Amino acid sequence: MGKGLFKIGMTGLLLTGIPGQWLFATPIPASPFVVVPPGGPDKCLSCHGWRQPDPTPRTLKKPHDTIVLTHWPQPGPWCGQCHDLKQPRRLFLYNDQSVDFREGYRLCGQCHGAKVTDWMFGAHGKRVTDWRGPRKIQACRVCHDPHQPQTKPVVPSAPPAPPGTSREWNPVVPPTHTLATSP
Template sequence: MQLFLTGLILLVGITTLFWGRARASESSFLDEVKKSTARFDNRSVPLVKEVTEDTVLSHEKYQGGSFRVLARKKNIERYQCSNCHNDKPVTVNRGAELTHGDIVLNHGSAERGLVCIDCHSPEQRDYLEDKKGRKIDFDHSYDLCGQCHFRQKRDWIGGAHGKRVVNWAGDRVVYNCTTCHDPHSPRFEKRFPATYSVPLD
């Protein structure tokens, strides 16, 4: 035990001596670093790019804090829906085919495919509507998607599903579900990789 204590005292003494010398040389090293960075113009490399697209504050919280989502309504060609879906009579022949004929509805299971009113409010067409009858703004469509795709929504909130806009520094702004997925046909089609290598024999 005596030998152990002697060794420990010796080790503490050497460490103190070394640390004192290291601190003396550390100040000169830091002075050199300050001199070298003083000549570097950090304004020439923007650390955070400004998000120029319209965003809305998310209803969800990310690690206790708020984040923003890309706005959706400005990208919908036929919004506001109430421009046509109102009390006025439709005087155009085959009006539904002319206005919505390009929509391919392929959402849901083969046995239970969704129809328009499963997501769109039947009374107030400028809103989506969940299964509990709550009105959902198109900019917050993730609230509607999350009622069925709850695991994907959980991953999206945490950052494991979807994509962050611009860069990883600065305010957190993420894509909305419908930025990547067509809400009427959300499954991505299977395709070959962009580059293909012939299998080796």
């Protein structure tokens, strides 16, 4: 009796449950978004705009000695596994498709698919400027250095003053005064 019920239950679950959700669920499309890249000058193009990179695996020297690849277990891949060495600012996907840096999230999504889905829908990452209208979301590499993706420790801002005391106003971040003007 018990075994029969178990079989019926498992059959029902398989027919209507887990595979049913996977096969027939219609995912909500993410609303359109604009990817905001990190600010600052484009360091790559200052050299590789005119000079082909050396594809030989080697110990990196200046100015590349700051690039430390901790993302993969060592010995890891060489630059050419992700970077399109013939076209600066383009990346390779596993299907040999070349994509622009602006679509770097597609490279990340090859392994971190669930996280990138969250990022597309707004549960991960950071939206900037406004909470309505066209979505502007920061690119993965704004927070995560692609070569060392773990976020680095930071100095915390000052703690609150205990009751009955006060402290000096010594902010970590200088004032920016992003005024509440109407967009």
